[in-house]
Amino acid sequence: MDRDQLQGILPAFGIRENISALEPLLHVDDLHQAPPQYKLVARLRFRQSPPLILRLLKEERSPAAYVQEQGELAAFFVEKGIPTVAPMKVLDGRRYANIPYQGHTLLAILERDLGPEITSASLETCALAGQLLGRMHAVVLENDVHMQHGKAIFDFAAGSDVDGGPMLRDVLQQHGCITEAGELHQLYQNRRKELLTHWPDLPHGAVQGDLSINNLTQDSTGRLFVFDYNCAGECALISDAVLQGMLFAREMDYPEEELHVTPRQRFSAFFDAYQQQRPLCAAEAALWPSLYQVMDAFWFMRVRYGADSLEMQLAERPDMPLDAWMAGVQARLHDVSIVV
Known part of the structure; x- marks a missing residue:
C-alpha cells in the first residue's frame, strides 16, 4: 500500500491530519498464497501530532473476533494502570477497521507509538x-x-x-x-x-x-x-x-x-x-x-x-x-x- 491508500484508512479512526512521513517496519504480502496472508506494520508521522503505529492484517490465525478481543485486553490493562497501549476505536466501538484491498478484507489496527523497542535484556x-x-x-x-x-x-x-x-x-x-x-x-x-x-x-x-x-x-x-x-x-x-x-x-x-x-x-x-x-x-x-x-x-x-x-x-x-x-x-x- 502507498501513502495515499494508508491516508484513506485514518478517517475511520477520526483522524483527518495528513501523513507527513511513512516508515514501514514489517511487510508481508502473500495474498496470492493459500491461505492468503498479509501483514503491514508502519510508523505514521505527522507534522503536528505524535506518531502512530498502523497494523494491517489478514491472517488465518487472527480473525476479526480475536483481534477485537486482543484490543479489549490491552484496553483493560491500560485502565488498570499497566504501562501499555490499546488500539484506537472506530466510530462503532470496534478496535479495528475493515479495509478492502485487492479483493480481500484487511483488518486495520491503529495505536499510539510507544517508541523503539529495547535492544537487549540486561x-x-x-x-x-x-x-x-x-x-x-x-x-x-x-x-x-x-x-x-x-x-x-x-x-x-x-x-x-x-x-x-x-x-x-x-x-x-x-x-x-x-x-x-x-x-x-x-x-x-x-x-x-x-x-x-x-x-x-x-x-x-x-x-x-x-x-x-x-x-x-x-x-x-x-x-x-x-x-x-x-x-x-x-x-x-x-x-x-x-x-x-x-x-x-x-x-x-x-x-x-x-x-x-x-x-x-x-x-x-x-x-x-x-x-x-x-x-x-x-x-x-x-x-x-x-x-x-x-x-x-x-x-x-x-x-x-x-x-x-x-x-x-x-x-x-x-x-x-x-x-x-x-x-x-x-x-x-x-x-x-x-x-x-
Missing part, C-alpha cells in the same frame, strides 16, 4: 520484565479476565511453541534413531502426564502472550512498556510466567558486559521479581519446578533451530552416539538446583 531488564508480567497476571486474576479466542504460545497444556518434547521425537526418527526416540518421548510423556494431572488446580486467565524485547520499550525513567497483543490468549498463569521467563533468560540479545551472567541467573531475576508482584498459590508453588525441569530437558532450541542443536549435530554426524545427550536430558529432568 539483568535489570529481566527483573523489570518479570515485575511487569507479575502485575499483569495479578490484575487479570483479581478481575477474573479470560479470553475466548487465541492460543497462548506459552501454554504447556495446549502445546507451547518453546516445548521441544514433541519435536525431539520427530528429529530422532528422521535420523533413524528409533529406539532413542521412543525412550526419550516416554520420559517426556510421563512428566507431561504428571503435570497435566494438576493443571485444573492452577489459576488461568488472559495473557499478553509474548513479553520479548521485541515487544517492550522503555521511557526516560527506565519504566518498561509492553505492546503487541498478537499472541494473546487464555493460559495457566504459572505456565506463562515460567516459560516466558525461560525464553527471556535464554533467547534474547544480552549486553556484552553481562555475557558472564548465566541463563539461570537471568531466569531467577525475572521469576523472583514476578513473585514479588504476584505470589504463587500452593498448587503453583508445588508444580513450577517440575515444569521448569521438563522445559529445560526438552528446550526447543537445544533440539532444533539452535546453531548447536541436536538436529544440526545429527545432520553433520548421522552416526553420532546419543548416550551423552540422553544422559543430559535425564540430568535436567531431575535437577533440583533451580529451587535451592
Whole structure:
C-alpha cells in the first residue's frame, strides 16, 4: 500500500491530519498464497501530532473476533494502570477497521507509538520484565479476565511453541534413531502426564502472550512498556510466567558486559521479581519446578533451530552416539538446583 491508500484508512479512526512521513517496519504480502496472508506494520508521522503505529492484517490465525478481543485486553490493562497501549476505536466501538484491498478484507489496527523497542535484556531488564508480567497476571486474576479466542504460545497444556518434547521425537526418527526416540518421548510423556494431572488446580486467565524485547520499550525513567497483543490468549498463569521467563533468560540479545551472567541467573531475576508482584498459590508453588525441569530437558532450541542443536549435530554426524545427550536430558529432568 502507498501513502495515499494508508491516508484513506485514518478517517475511520477520526483522524483527518495528513501523513507527513511513512516508515514501514514489517511487510508481508502473500495474498496470492493459500491461505492468503498479509501483514503491514508502519510508523505514521505527522507534522503536528505524535506518531502512530498502523497494523494491517489478514491472517488465518487472527480473525476479526480475536483481534477485537486482543484490543479489549490491552484496553483493560491500560485502565488498570499497566504501562501499555490499546488500539484506537472506530466510530462503532470496534478496535479495528475493515479495509478492502485487492479483493480481500484487511483488518486495520491503529495505536499510539510507544517508541523503539529495547535492544537487549540486561539483568535489570529481566527483573523489570518479570515485575511487569507479575502485575499483569495479578490484575487479570483479581478481575477474573479470560479470553475466548487465541492460543497462548506459552501454554504447556495446549502445546507451547518453546516445548521441544514433541519435536525431539520427530528429529530422532528422521535420523533413524528409533529406539532413542521412543525412550526419550516416554520420559517426556510421563512428566507431561504428571503435570497435566494438576493443571485444573492452577489459576488461568488472559495473557499478553509474548513479553520479548521485541515487544517492550522503555521511557526516560527506565519504566518498561509492553505492546503487541498478537499472541494473546487464555493460559495457566504459572505456565506463562515460567516459560516466558525461560525464553527471556535464554533467547534474547544480552549486553556484552553481562555475557558472564548465566541463563539461570537471568531466569531467577525475572521469576523472583514476578513473585514479588504476584505470589504463587500452593498448587503453583508445588508444580513450577517440575515444569521448569521438563522445559529445560526438552528446550526447543537445544533440539532444533539452535546453531548447536541436536538436529544440526545429527545432520553433520548421522552416526553420532546419543548416550551423552540422553544422559543430559535425564540430568535436567531431575535437577533440583533451580529451587535451592
